[in-house]
Amino acid sequence: MTTNISFLLNGDKISYEIKDHWTLLHLLREEMGLIGTKEGCGNGECGACTVIVDKLAVNSCLYLAIDVDGASIETIEGLASTNGTLHPLQQSFVDKGGIQCGFCSPGMIMSSKALLDENPRANHEQIKHALAGNICRCTGYVQILESVEAARDKGGQNE
């Protein structure tokens, strides 16, 4: 019950022998050691495990690894440039206080990235709708929404 799959992970071509019942979250965290993606509820309720598969935000805890064969995956590890410069969304979350404990942040940022990649001019309501599946127990969401709006207003560029 093992299968060989190939996929793009943050732009790098990867081949991996996986077990059929592994979730994408298990593959990323437990097998590949990419622990930026978090496991919250494990049931698709909290959004902490959000990654982008073929431009769509998905809960990696409910997504089978075998289903990413041939797909392109983006995780939080792929956002900052190799020299350490943060992605505009990451920088915004830091600047605007969109992060407290930080556990929901990778999921929040990946959901926000999927939205802004699709709709760079998303309005307040559209941002709320896209982030409704990401639960934060610290911030009360106001700073998170401000962070995403600030990143949107910078048009994907750091100041």
Add this chain to the structure above:
Amino acid sequence: MKAFKYLSPKTIEEAIAFHGQHSETAKYMGGGTDVIVKVKEGWMEPDFLISLKKIKGLCELHKNDATGELSIGAMVTHATLEKSLMIQNEYPIIYDAVSNIGSLQVRNVGTIGGNLINAVPSADGAIPLIALDGVALLHGPDGERSVEVKDLFIEPYKTILKPGELLKKITIPPPAPHTGSAYIKFGRRAAMELPLIGIGVLLTLEDDLKTCAKARICLGVAAPTPMRAFDAEKFLAGKEINEEILIEAGKIAADESKVRDSVRGKAWHRKEMIRVHVRRMGLKCIEIIKNNR
């Protein structure tokens, strides 16, 4: 999570053959947003998961311009429906329902077919399809058969599907002129919530734009399965639609509902919300009809 073998058939026939080989130990899977949770929790223990993702044609969302019939493949995701301008403009009741299922992450993966076959009493996806007189096309070892979406459900988590049978698509007959439709998922919070009660209303008016030619009032969480409020529908048919009439229809619908107390809400509250929202959704239908004129 329990180990299983993943099977990825390319055709419906191949999927049914796989199911035939492994019968009791095999489960079909759509997007997996319900099935994976069930396997993780141990409520479902398949040795074989038959994914329907690679089957051609099941993902098609198509309106036949000649006949006006809408065809929704079982594997069409909620997000695909939500983002479709055709759905937004011509089938607002579908948009209202699917745009608030789960989260965007769930809607990007979860399918309309999975939502129906999972058969929870609260299935947001079922209500609009019932209101639109949708027909489900099933395919099993004995071939194809059609059944109205309203007759798909037997009890919570149970549909009329026979072993090995799967849902292929849902077809919606062309809506009559002067038709409006709307759905509200009423709950305590806006996001990541199952409805306390779900109310869908569809109204078709005569050419005078006053008299009700057809009414559909469909309720979720009002009974063990999604239900139609037939008494309220009959009451509306042939009447001149105004707010007083809709208030009366709301009362009738609340009375014929089989709401009960649950951890998420009380029966009396659910009844009150049926009354309130049958009126509101009815008024929304009228507004849609007037705007489209």
